[in-house]
Amino acid sequence: MLKFGIQNGLNVARAGFSEDQILTACLLADRTGYDSIWYMDHSNVPQWSKSTVLDPWVMLSAIAATTQHVELGTCVTDAIRRHPSNIALASITLDRVSKGRGTLGIGAGEAQNLKEFNIPFENPVSKWEEQLQVIKLLYESSPEHRVSFDGKYYQLSEACLQAKPIRKPHPPIYMAAGGQRTLKMTGKYGDGWLPIGYTPELFDDHAKTIKESMKEEGRSKEDQENFQYALDIDVYFSEDAEESWAKMKEAVKVSLFKPEVLRVHNIKQIEGFDFKKYFTEYSMSNQEWIVKMREAATTIPDAVARSSVAVGTPDDVIPVFEKFLKAGVNHFVIRFWGSNYFGSIDKFASKVMPYLKEKYK
Numbered sequence: 001m002l003k004f005g006i007q008n009g010l011n012v013a014r015a016g017f018s019e020d021q022i023l024t025a026c027l028l029a030d031r032t033g034y035d036s037i038w039y040m041d042h043s044n045v046p047q048w049s050k051s052t053v054l055d056p057w058v059m060l061s062a063i064a065a066t067t068q069h070v071e072l073g074t075c076v077t078d079a080i081r082r083h084p085s086n087i088a089l090a091s092i093t094l095d096r097v098s099k100g101r102g103t104l105g106i107g108a109g110e111a112q113n114l115k116e117f118n119i120p121f122e123n124p125v126s127k128w129e130e131q132l133q134v135i136k137l138l139y140e141s142s143p144e145h146r147v148s149f150d151g152k153y154y155q156l157s158e159a160c161l162q163a164k165p166i167r168k169p170h171p172p173i174y175m176a177a178g179g180q181r182t183l184k185m186t187g188k189y190g191d192g193w194l195p196i197g198y199t200p201e202l203f204d205d206h207a208k209t210i211k212e213s214m215k216e217e218g219r220s221k222e223d224q225e226n227f228q229y230a231l232d233i234d235v236y237f238s239e240d241a242e243e244s245w246a247k248m249k250e251a252v253k254v255s256l257f258k259p260e261v262l263r264v265h266n267i268k269q270i271e272g273f274d275f276k277k278y279f280t281e282y283s284m285s286n287q288e289w290i291v292k293m294r295e296a297a298t299t300i301p302d303a304v305a306r307s308s309v310a311v312g313t314p315d316d317v318i319p320v321f322e323k324f325l326k327a328g329v330n331h332f333v334i335r336f337w338g339s340n341y342f343g344s345i346d347k348f349a350s351k352v353m354p355y356l357k358e359k360y361k
Contacts, residue, residue: 002357002360002361003035003331004331005071005230005333006034006038006333006335007075007334008038009039009040009335011337013042013048014051016051017341022054022063025341026067026070029345030066030069032345032346034345034349036103037067037073039059039060039063040075040076041056043113056074057090057094060074060098064101065097071102073105074091074104076105076107078106078110081114087106087135088138088139092161092164095166095171099166100166102166103173104174105175105176106132106176107175107176108182109124123153125182126152128182129185130151135173136173138159139171140169142164145160146159147159147160172192173190173192175193176193177193177195183206183210183213184210184213187210187219190210194228194230198261199308200307202264203324203329205260206260207328210229229330230330233332234309235309235334236312237314237338238311239312248337250297252308254297256297261300261304265300270299314347318355
């Protein structure tokens with residue numbers, strides 16, 4: 001089944017919406033037929049000093065009390081700032097207070113949430129794999145079924161949680177993977193995949209890696225058929241698509257500037273640009289890195305960058321979504337940008353969703 005959700009991400013933070021405005025938008029999404037609502041997990045966004053950045057688990061609990069139908073999840077959290085046991089219990093609690101609508105979106109973490117707080121960020125992928133193992137163990141635990149784990153980074157000694165999730169066997173785990181190693185991990189551990197900053201070509205390429213991994217790991221036919229190939233995608237409704245694209249082009253290229261995009265689209269690597277250092281040291285308050293990224297990202301062709309976002313009228317937006325559908329997306333998580341946030345939620349629900357759901361049912 002094709003699904004659509006909204007993301008309370010940088011778009012909402014930048015707009016500076018109050019808690020009441022956010023809850024109103026989520027209620028609108030719930031009533032107009034969206035399938036899911038997601039909330040980002042950032043500590044701050046210092047480049048926008050007037051933004052409001054809130055805790056996702058607290059906000060999702062408030063959204064759960066306001067809505068009735070939509071699935072609810074983090075997009076995405078990490079288990080570095082919080083211990084994996086805390087993440088496991090938070091996601092179970094969300095599932096229970098929402099009456100079985102909880103979802104866990106999780107990634108390896110980002111330097112921008114860690115560096116300024118002096119939280120170590122070494123070996124993030126290896127730690128992430130252990131975090132997933134610990135979380136899944138704890139999902140199955142109870143006082144009668146205690147669990148132990150002896151990893152390199154995490155240990156459990158006859159540990160348990162005392163709350164059972166409503167969703168079975170546990171809240172679905174959507175993984176934010178974008179490299180070959182983490183994509184294979186997604187095929188091994190995930191119930192869904194939730195990347196951001198993708199072109200249709202890159203999505204198709206990475207989805208194949210996940211599918212191959214699921215087969216190699218012996219995942220069941222049911223797991224493979226029910227797997228959620230989600231995508232966090234930007235939508236900007238405008239009567240003048242060209243004018244709007246000109247305003248956002250630079251930011252879109254920056255979001256796409258990563259090794260896998262360059263590889264899939266045969267774009268030459270920038271000599272001297274250290275991606276590993278960027279991903280482990282970058283923070284949004286570091287102007288030096290921001291300038292470097294903007295300069296390097298200009299090498300991405302306009303056509304490649306524009307294929308990753310939906311800009312213009314509903315008629316302009318629909319073909320972009322269709323290309324991603326052909327690439328394998330079955331769950332769109334939308335960040336609406338622009339001055340009329342509430343109107344965009346309603347316009348997409350009335351002008352785009354019905355067409356796509358009917359055509360691709």
